[in-house]
Amino acid sequence: MILDSFSLKGKSALVTGSSRGLGAAIAIALAQAGAGVAIHGSTSVPKATQHKLEGVGAKSIALVGDVGDADVSAMLVEETVEYFGKIDILVNNAGIIRRASAADYSEEDWKAVIDVNLSSVFRLMQLAGRHMLKQGSGKIINIASLLTFQGGILVPAYAAAKGGVGQLTKAFANEWASKGVNVNAIAPGYMDTDNTEALKKNAERARQILERIPAGRWGKPEDLAGAAVFLASAASDYIHGHVLVVDGGWLNR
Numbered sequence: 001m002i003l004d005s006f007s008l009k010g011k012s013a014l015v016t017g018s019s020r021g022l023g024a025a026i027a028i029a030l031a032q033a034g035a036g037v038a039i040h041g042s043t044s045v046p047k048a049t050q051h052k053l054e055g056v057g058a059k060s061i062a063l064v065g066d067v068g069d070a071d072v073s074a075m076l077v078e079e080t081v082e083y084f085g086k087i088d089i090l091v092n093n094a095g096i097i098r099r100a101s102a103a104d105y106s107e108e109d110w111k112a113v114i115d116v117n118l119s120s121v122f123r124l125m126q127l128a129g130r131h132m133l134k135q136g137s138g139k140i141i142n143i144a145s146l147l148t149f150q151g152g153i154l155v156p157a158y159a160a161a162k163g164g165v166g167q168l169t170k171a172f173a174n175e176w177a178s179k180g181v182n183v184n185a186i187a188p189g190y191m192d193t194d195n196t197e198a199l200k201k202n203a204e205r206a207r208q209i210l211e212r213i214p215a216g217r218w219g220k221p222e223d224l225a226g227a228a229v230f231l232a233s234a235a236s237d238y239i240h241g242h243v244l245v246v247d248g249g250w251l252n253r
Contacts, residue, residue, distance in 0.1 A: 005235040009034030012084035013232065014076060014128065016067055016120075017094030019046030021193040022143065025221035026091055026228040031058035033229045035089060038080040042066050042094065059084075067094045068115035073123040081131055089232045090128040092121045092165075093143045097195050099154045110157045117161035118168075125172055129181060136180040139232045142169050144187040144243050146250060166243050173241030182240055184231050189247025191219040215248030 013030045017023040019041040027037050027049055036059035039049050045062045053060040061083045065072035080087050095117045098109035125140055132138025145162040146152075152159045166185060173183040190196060190209050196218075200206050210218065227246050230236050245251055 002235075006229060006233045007034050008089070008229065008233055011035040011088040011232070012038070012080065012086055013089035013091065014038040014040070014080045014087060014124075015091040015093060016040045016076065016124065017042070018049050018091075019044070020048065021195070022188060022191060022221045022224055023091070023093040024049045024052075025225055026093060028052050028056070029222075029225035029229050030089065030091075030232060031056050031060070033233070035232070036060060036084050038063055038076070038083065040064070040067075040076060040094065066116075067120035067124070068112065070119075070123055073120055074127055077124065077127040077131070080128075086135060087128050087131050088137065089139045089141070090124060091141045091143070091228065091232075092124055094120065095143065095161075095195070097155060097158050099198060101154060102156050105156055113157035114161055117158065118164045121165055122168055125168065125183070129172065129176065129183075132181045133176065133179055138181040139236075140172070140181065140183045141228060141231045142183075142185040144169070144185040146187060146189055146245075146247060148185075148187050148243060149251065169243060170241040177240040182231070182236060184236070184239055184241065185243045186224060186227050186231065187243050187245045187247070188224060189213065189219050189245070189250045191221065191223070193221065212253045213248040213250050214252060217248065219246065219248055 013035045015027040018027040018039040031037050031053050038061045039046050040063045144165045147159040147162045148166040169185040
């Protein structure tokens with residue numbers, strides 16, 4: 001039956017940046033589809049997400065650390081494999097944003113954003129991918145952005161990092177598609193999360209954004225649930241190196 005191919009029963013997943021927002025919604029969706037999930041917070045245990053996973057009866061483990069630190073990335077993968085015995089799904093969601101004009105953008109902000117939003121993606125793909133290559137199967141989902149395709153305003157490091165995420169997705173897919181490992185990405189549109197708080201507080205910018213979205217609303221974290229389950233499941237076995245846009249139609253305009 002076709003719906004069976006969307007099941008994640010018996011699978012184990014690591015979702016970075018899953019204390020709230022997009023990561024929490026994705027972690028909960030994977031658990032609802034049957035997966036055991038390692039959730040992650042940058043500074044503290046994501047208790048709210050953990051409670052929701054318990055509510056659906058999912059096996060889970062909570063991990064803490066800054067993914068901008070290479071040792072933390074290694075720890076996340078090692079702890080996931082130790083707890084579940086394997087890692088079948090990796091969702092690279094953790095991210096930060098720093099806003100400033102291009103002329104005034106600091107070296108400190110550039111490094112912080114690149115370390116978390118791009119370098120950690122490379123490291124986690126590589127570390128988790130080694131386990132997946134050994135077992136001959138695995139699903140990696142990177143969280144890209146509309147700024148994978150566009151330049152944005154006041155976020156040069158974020159745009160550079162998300163552009164890089166799109167290219168990393170394609171580069172890894174080219175090498176691993178024939179080895180049973182699917183590498184794809186989701187590019188969310190303008191979502192109602194902490195990262196977009198500054199945009200929502202700017203009445204003119206918020207109006208401009210909303211006017212361009214054919215769906216007539218900002219996205220919600222739950223709008224990514226179906227895409228995440230699809231790309232994590234057997235239903236997407238022949239999809240490699242794709243960046244799936246979930247944006248309410250923004251890029252169409």
